[in-house]
Amino acid sequence: MPKITINLDNSFKNCNFDKKTTLIKKALANEDKTLISWILLLFLAFVWGLSFILVKKVVVNFSAIELGAGRIFIAGISLSPWAFMNFRNFPKDKTLPLLASGLLGYLIPAVIFGLAGSKLNSSLAGTLNATTPLFVLVMGALFFSKKIEKFQFTGIIIGFIGSLILILSGGSHTLDFNNPYALLIIAATIMYGTNANLVGTHLSTVKPIIISSFSLLFVGLIAFFVLLGTDFFQKIFLPENHLLLLYLMLLGAINSGLAAVLYNYVLQISSPVFASSVTYLIPIVATLAGLFDGETISIWLYVGMAIILVGIYLLNKKK
Numbered sequence: 001m002p003k004i005t006i007n008l009d010n011s012f013k014n015c016n017f018d019k020k021t022t023l024i025k026k027a028l029a030n031e032d033k034t035l036i037s038w039i040l041l042l043f044l045a046f047v048w049g050l051s052f053i054l055v056k057k058v059v060v061n062f063s064a065i066e067l068g069a070g071r072i073f074i075a076g077i078s079l080s081p082w083a084f085m086n087f088r089n090f091p092k093d094k095t096l097p098l099l100a101s102g103l104l105g106y107l108i109p110a111v112i113f114g115l116a117g118s119k120l121n122s123s124l125a126g127t128l129n130a131t132t133p134l135f136v137l138v139m140g141a142l143f144f145s146k147k148i149e150k151f152q153f154t155g156i157i158i159g160f161i162g163s164l165i166l167i168l169s170g171g172s173h174t175l176d177f178n179n180p181y182a183l184l185i186i187a188a189t190i191m192y193g194t195n196a197n198l199v200g201t202h203l204s205t206v207k208p209i210i211i212s213s214f215s216l217l218f219v220g221l222i223a224f225f226v227l228l229g230t231d232f233f234q235k236i237f238l239p240e241n242h243l244l245l246l247y248l249m250l251l252g253a254i255n256s257g258l259a260a261v262l263y264n265y266v267l268q269i270s271s272p273v274f275a276s277s278v279t280y281l282i283p284i285v286a287t288l289a290g291l292f293d294g295e296t297i298s299i300w301l302y303v304g305m306a307i308i309l310v311g312i313y314l315l316n317k318k319k
Helices: 009-014 018-059 064-085 092-117 120-128 132-143 150-168 178-204 207-229 238-269 271-276 278-292 299-315
Strands: none
Touching: 009 018, 018 238, 018 271, 018 278, 064 092, 064 207, 092 178, 092 207, 092 238, 120 178, 132 150, 132 178, 132 271, 132 278, 150 278, 150 299, 178 271, 207 238, 207 278, 238 271, 271 278, 278 299
């Protein structure tokens, strides 16, 4: 965790008592947000890191489309009560950004990872997913008038190197990029990068629960109609799939629903680049989960962890 310090400029000495009190309160509030950001980032990494195990179990009897659309449909249902409670507060002028956030941040990537997950090894998929913070910077600079700082770019590179070391330490040392499904993962991370900037720029004044509940409600309805063209609703009632349905509900309600609210909150109190750096921590959790499942962990795991944390520190560094 970062050490909490309060930095006040020289003009602080020339302020009256009330002004000094206001500046101190503001500084303390900013430090509290930094601590909260780190705590939530670690929680998101834990939740999303464990999702690989759940997905692995669900895809045994459910197709990629059923997995991706199913978890988003369940996420939409899970957050629908909050959408209905906040119906009067719905920001009509934010309808398009909310719909775009649901499509780019949840529904389309969920289906893409379901499709590519069965065609790519986990090492390659994990490596490509770790490019998300890079595309946050790129898309922010191209379409959202964001400036890329040198220390941010350095943090991106360091974090990606750490993630690559971590993934290669997991047992599979072959990365085959000659696979068209790899391009799908890149497309998904571009969408993640766009969504992070979209939320940070156009939805920064909207409460995270409103962003998440309405965006997932919108795409949850789309997912429902997609599922009608599959055998999803027949499969979930089969006795042999009851446990898989529980896993799917966890993926939808917790990994997509609750995580969406927390992620949007982190986006608002920190920055899109810092929030997206969770993709560097996800492989750590996934690898540690493998340790408890009997997999061998090499020394490179700890090297990768240390490098990743340095990269995230640079991403969160102030000028």
